[in-house]
Amino acid sequence: xxxxxxxxxxxxxxxxxxxxxxxxxxxxxxxxxxxxxxxxxxxxxxxxxxxxxxxxxxxxxxxxxxxxxxxxxxxxxxxxxxxxxxxxxxxxxxxxxxxxxxxxxxxxxxxxxxxxxxxxxxxxxxxxxxxxxxxxxxxx
Amino acid sequence: xxxxxxxxxxxxxxxxxxxxxxxxxxxxxxxxxxxxxxxxxxxxxxxxxxxxxxxxxxxxxxxxxxxxxxxxxxxxxxxxxxxxxxxxxxxxxxxxxxxxxxxxxxxxxxxxxxxxxxxxxxxxxxxxxxxxxxxxxxxx
DNA sequence: CAATCATTGATACAATTAGTACAATTATAG
DNA sequence: CTATAATTGTACTAATTGTATCAATGATTG
Numbered sequence: 001x002x003x004x005x006x007x008x009x010x011x012x013x014x015x016x017x018x019x020x021x022x023x024x025x026x027x028x029x030x031x032x033x034x035x036x037x038x039x040x041x042x043x044x045x046x047x048x049x050x051x052x053x054x055x056x057x058x059x060x061x062x063x064x065x066x067x068x069x070x071x072x073x074x075x076x077x078x079x080x081x082x083x084x085x086x087x088x089x090x091x092x093x094x095x096x097x098x099x100x101x102x103x104x105x106x107x108x109x110x111x112x113x114x115x116x117x118x119x120x121x122x123x124x125x126x127x128x129x130x131x132x133x134x135x136x137x138x139x140x
Numbered sequence: 141x142x143x144x145x146x147x148x149x150x151x152x153x154x155x156x157x158x159x160x161x162x163x164x165x166x167x168x169x170x171x172x173x174x175x176x177x178x179x180x181x182x183x184x185x186x187x188x189x190x191x192x193x194x195x196x197x198x199x200x201x202x203x204x205x206x207x208x209x210x211x212x213x214x215x216x217x218x219x220x221x222x223x224x225x226x227x228x229x230x231x232x233x234x235x236x237x238x239x240x241x242x243x244x245x246x247x248x249x250x251x252x253x254x255x256x257x258x259x260x261x262x263x264x265x266x267x268x269x270x271x272x273x274x275x276x277x278x279x280x
Numbered sequence: 281c282a283a284t285c286a287t288t289g290a291t292a293c294a295a296t297t298a299g300t301a302c303a304a305t306t307a308t309a310g
Numbered sequence: 311c312t313a314t315a316a317t318t319g320t321a322c323t324a325a326t327t328g329t330a331t332c333a334a335t336g337a338t339t340g
Contacts, residue, residue, distance in 0.1 A: 013220045054298045075319040076305030102266045105245040114238050123263045126242045194289045215328040216296030
């Protein structure tokens with residue numbers, strides 16, 4: 001059951017290797033709860049076909065995730081999200097996920113020509129708004 | 141799909157370095173719309189062979205364009221025209237666009253359960269790294 | 281003329297992705 | 311139950327890409 005279809009959005013011009021994008025997005029979906037422990041991932045060939053990449057590229061991503069104990073790949077069986085990800089892994093993942101997200105954000109801002117000062121200021125402002133909004137919400 | 145052939149006219153007696161001519165003509169074709177953001181450029185070897193020059197000369201041109209953020213070169217993958225920010229965007233639009241980008245970033249971080257402190261710290265760290273990297277690059 | 285510097289070329293390297301054969305497991309036929 | 315085929319991940323290699331380094335060349339300058 002649970003024919004959950006793994007949906008990944010690759011950007012072939014982003015400068016990030018395909019396998020890295022696959023790794024990042026699977027990590028992100030796990031942190032985010034879209035993927036859960038025990039879930040089966042598509043086979044390397046199925047996902048590769050879906051993404052229109054070579055299956056070795058997917059295999060490489062899976063191997064990286066496997067070495068990080070995030071998934072468990074079993075020859076002849078398939079690939080699964082690790083049942084009980086150790087807390088230090090999930091915390092590490094959380095941090096990495098934020099780091100990843102932040103880098104993407106800063107790179108994008110830089111690409112659009114914004115300065116370090118502008119980015120810094122905008123983040124400060126936005127965080128302030130965010131905190132205020134959260135405050136209001138918490139007061140209910 | 142889009143097998144656009146990049147056609148450059150080199151003048152070997154002009155006194156202008158080959159790599160400069162390549163840089164200029166690619167820039168020119170971009171301005172004139174012959175090349176568009178996302179377009180893939182020929183490989184350094186293919187273009188070099190086409191122009192009958194050493195591929196390092198093309199690589200040098202590509203590197204200059206890459207540093208100018210006009211193209212994005214990716215080892216093992218290829219070279220692409222980057223999505224350039226239209227220079228004629230007003231400052232207001234610029235700010236709005238950064239604001240929007242930042243909101244998306246913060247919302248995503250929030251959705252992933254990060255605290256204001258974590259986000260703030262991560263942005264500071266990432267900006268620092270970014271600035272250092274830029275510095276090194278500028279010093280060469 | 282000699283020294284220096286920019287340009288170009290030669291060569292080796294590194295990163296990414298693709299191709300091919302193989303091994304482990306599971307499903308199926310008899 | 312056993313044999314065989316199908317499915318899955320693995321390992322190794324090859325091909326394609328850009329990168330780094332240094333040497334050769336040729337022009338410029340003192």
